[in-house]
Amino acid sequence: MHNLEHLRHSLAHLLAAAVLELYPDAKRAIGPAIENGFYYDFEFSSPISNEDLPAIEKRMREILKKWSTFEKKEISADEARELFKNNPYKLELINEYQSQGLTLYTSGSYTDLCRGGHVENAKDIDPKAFKLTHTAGAYWRGDEKNKMLTRIYGLAFTTAKELEDHVVMLEEAKKRDHKKLGQELDLFVFSELVGSGLPLWTPKGTLIRNLLDSFVWELRKARGYQQVDIPHITKKDLYEKSGHWEKFKDDLFKINTREGHVFAMKPMNCPHHIQIYDRKPWSYRELPQRYASTTKVYRDEQSGELAGLSRVRAITQDDAHVFCRERRAKEEFLKIWDIVHEFYQVFGFMMRVRVSLHDPAHPEKYLGDTARWTTAEKMLREIAQEKNADTFDGIGEANFYGPKLDFLAKDSLGREWQVATIQLDMNMPERFDLSCTNESGEKERIVMIHAAIMGSIERFLSVLIEHTAGAFPTWLAPVQAAVLPISDKQNEYAQKIALQLQNSGVRVEVYDQNETIGKKIRNAELQKIPYLLVVGPKETDSGTAAVRQRGKGDIGQKNLDDFASQISKEAATRASW
RNA sequence: GCCGGAGUAGUUCAGUGGUAGAACGCGUUCUUGGUAAGAACGAGGCCGAGAGUCCGAUUCUCUCCUCCGGCUCCA
Numbered sequence: 001m002h003n004l005e006h007l008r009h010s011l012a013h014l015l016a017a018a019v020l021e022l023y024p025d026a027k028r029a030i031g032p033a034i035e036n037g038f039y040y041d042f043e044f045s046s047p048i049s050n051e052d053l054p055a056i057e058k059r060m061r062e063i064l065k066k067w068s069t070f071e072k073k074e075i076s077a078d079e080a081r082e083l084f085k086n087n088p089y090k091l092e093l094i095n096e097y098q099s100q101g102l103t104l105y106t107s108g109s110y111t112d113l114c115r116g117g118h119v120e121n122a123k124d125i126d127p128k129a130f131k132l133t134h135t136a137g138a139y140w141r142g143d144e145k146n147k148m149l150t151r152i153y154g155l156a157f158t159t160a161k162e163l164e165d166h167v168v169m170l171e172e173a174k175k176r177d178h179k180k181l182g183q184e185l186d187l188f189v190f191s192e193l194v195g196s197g198l199p200l201w202t203p204k205g206t207l208i209r210n211l212l213d214s215f216v217w218e219l220r221k222a223r224g225y226q227q228v229d230i231p232h233i234t235k236k237d238l239y240e241k242s243g244h245w246e247k248f249k250d251d252l253f254k255i256n257t258r259e260g261h262v263f264a265m266k267p268m269n270c271p272h273h274i275q276i277y278d279r280k281p282w283s284y285r286e287l288p289q290r291y292a293s294t295t296k297v298y299r300d301e302q303s304g305e306l307a308g309l310s311r312v313r314a315i316t317q318d319d320a321h322v323f324c325r326e327r328r329a330k331e332e333f334l335k336i337w338d339i340v341h342e343f344y345q346v347f348g349f350m351m352r353v354r355v356s357l358h359d360p361a362h363p364e365k366y367l368g369d370t371a372r373w374t375t376a377e378k379m380l381r382e383i384a385q386e387k388n389a390d391t392f393d394g395i396g397e398a399n400f401y402g403p404k405l406d407f408l409a410k411d412s413l414g415r416e417w418q419v420a421t422i423q424l425d426m427n428m429p430e431r432f433d434l435s436c437t438n439e440s441g442e443k444e445r446i447v448m449i450h451a452a453i454m455g456s457i458e459r460f461l462s463v464l465i466e467h468t469a470g471a472f473p474t475w476l477a478p479v480q481a482a483v484l485p486i487s488d489k490q491n492e493y494a495q496k497i498a499l500q501l502q503n504s505g506v507r508v509e510v511y512d513q514n515e516t517i518g519k520k521i522r523n524a525e526l527q528k529i530p531y532l533l534v535v536g537p538k539e540t541d542s543g544t545a546a547v548r549q550r551g552k553g554d555i556g557q558k559n560l561d562d563f564a565s566q567i568s569k570e571a572a573t574r575a576s577w
Numbered sequence: 578g579c580c581g582g583a584g585u586a587g588u589u590c591a592g593u594g595g596u597a598g599a600a601c602g603c604g605u606u607c608u609u610g611g612u613a614a615g616a617a618c619g620a621g622g623c624c625g626a627g628a629g630u631c632c633g634a635u636u637c638u639c640u641c642c643u644c645c646g647g648c649u650c651c652a
Contacts, residue, residue: 047580047581048581049581050581051582133646134582134646136580136646136647136648137580137581137646138647138649139579139648142648142649144579144649144650148580148648149648150580150581151648183588184588190643192643195643196642196643243652244652248652251650251651267652268652270652299651299652301650301651302651304578304579304647304648304650305650306644307645399652400652484612486611486612488609489609514608514609515614516610516614517610517611518610518611518614518615519610519614520612520613521613522613524613525612525613526613536611
């Protein structure tokens with residue numbers, strides 16, 4: 001069995017071979033294997049688009065028939081330069097790699113400069129197990145100062161079945177796209193007048209946000225957090241002191257006051273929380289101080305970066321900061337970990353935890369002395385060990401101000417998203433001279449812990465919508481039950497029981513439109529409402545409802561008091577089904 | 578910001594150098610229906626915004642705005 005990466009890289013060669021036959025003046029850049037497939041970057045003399053892909057793919061299959069082995073040949077830098085004299089990209093690579101020796105690989109009549117990693121024989125490639133998917137712009141060598149090339153992406157697997165499964169998964173993901181579901185379920189909108197990256201939350205969407213936030217708050221409250229509230233703007237002085245002005249001034253929304261002062265919309269909350277901590281001197285006995293705010297931050301993201309709720313300019317953070325002594329940090333980390341665990345477990349996410357460490361090869365990227373980093377990273381590793389969780393190290397993933405634990409959630413389609421994060425900050429307390437008085441009556445430097453559970457409500461909701469396909473658990477569903485009268489003769493009874501349910505705390509809607517019962521059920525199902533209560537003459541007479549549960553169908557006649565208490569119980573326990 | 582694609586009714590989309598069409602949704606009426614689409618009629622559009630070419634532009638050209646797929650970025 002051959003290596004999948006070799007297979008994918010071989011297909012990149014095949015793609016280049018087909019492109020060069022169809023577009024002889026296209027210039028090749030690089031073509032590696034990637035997750036699920038491969039790509040190759042080209043400079044085309046005139047733009048190509050997705051419509052051109054079927055022809056290229058067809059040519060790939062034709063060429064593949066003529067290929068067998070990949071012949072390797074060592075060549076000198078001069079020979080290579082001669083061979084690729086019209087290709088500035090290959091020439092750049094030749095100059096870079098000439099000291100390590102250069103190799104050419106040939107299959108059929110196609111030859112490419114390449115460091116190797118191909119299938120033994122091109123006959124091993126299943127012509128039905130790859131597919132070109134889309135084109136995209138990509139900077140040469142990933143540097144935005146360089147020329148933009150055209151990248152052609154393809155999917156590739158060992159068997160046609162695997163390719164098919166992956167395509168089915170992509171289709172499912174498309175159906176669950178949170179931008180699409182957000183509109184269909186009426187959760188949020190964007191307005192051209194308000195601007196891009198600025199979502200507006202409808203009543204249903206706002207309800208969900210508030211329910212999620214209350215859940216996080218409940219978990220925090222139990223662990224000694226206190227809510228604080230802060231303004232959304234600040235004088236630039238705050239960010240000059242925190243260091244953010246210098247580092248991130250391009251990403252700040254700035255405000256000029258009529259008196260000529262410069263303010264900024266807050267892009268993060270820590271400096272504000274720090275000012276609350278710093279309102280008075282603290283005894284070590286009063287620590288930790290744990291401040292939490294669910295509040296928006298504003299970042300002037302590049303327009304091309306914005307995407308649905310995943311990347312916005314007005315971001316709601318469930319942000320908390322713990323101010324504590326360094327020796328206390330571990331205990332606080334563990335508490336936050338518990339919150340993260342409890343929160344994500346409710347939604348059925350599988351979690352992995354990345355211990356994000358500094359990169360010893362680049363000490364210049366980090367603040368503070370090595371000894372403190374060593375101590376701090378040792379602590380994080382201990383925590384990861386004690387928690388006995390699925391953890392891994394991320395070298396070079398630390399913040400410049402400290403190491404952190406990043407939580408990755410795997411959704412129901414197997415995609416992984418970074419969500420919660422717990423960060424140790426040894427820098428801000430220095431900059432703002434944050435301290436407490438210790439047992440010896442001395443001023444002692446404290447540390448800060450940044451702790452976001454959802455991270456951003458917008459991003460978390462984008463993940464949750466796609467994870468659940470919009471079928472929210474009962475406790476979170478904006479409408480938990482719909483009452484569907486079979487004809488308008490039952491409208492009055494429907495209103496009556498809706499009111500009764502509403503009084504027991506159930507979020508309920510009545511579908512009393514002049515439509516058939518089939519149509520009402522269809523509409524309610526499309527809204528992914530957990531429970532539908534169908535009421536006809538039978539139910540009116542017996543004072544019941546025929547209940548249909550989302551995903552399960554008819555679950556029989558229910559007494560209303562029993563039904564209401566069942567929903568309340570589901571909501572209280574945040575049950576999922 | 579960059580490359581490519583796209584903006585037509587509330588939504589999903591057809592379409593045309595002579596100022597527009599479907600389906601669903603919405604309204605009215607008929608229908609009173611038992612577990613995923615009953616019927617008829619009707620309202621609804623400065624064809625994303627601005628400029629240019631043309632006798633005439635929703636259609637062609639340019640600029641801007643917005644969205645999508647990527648790239649770069651993400652405290």
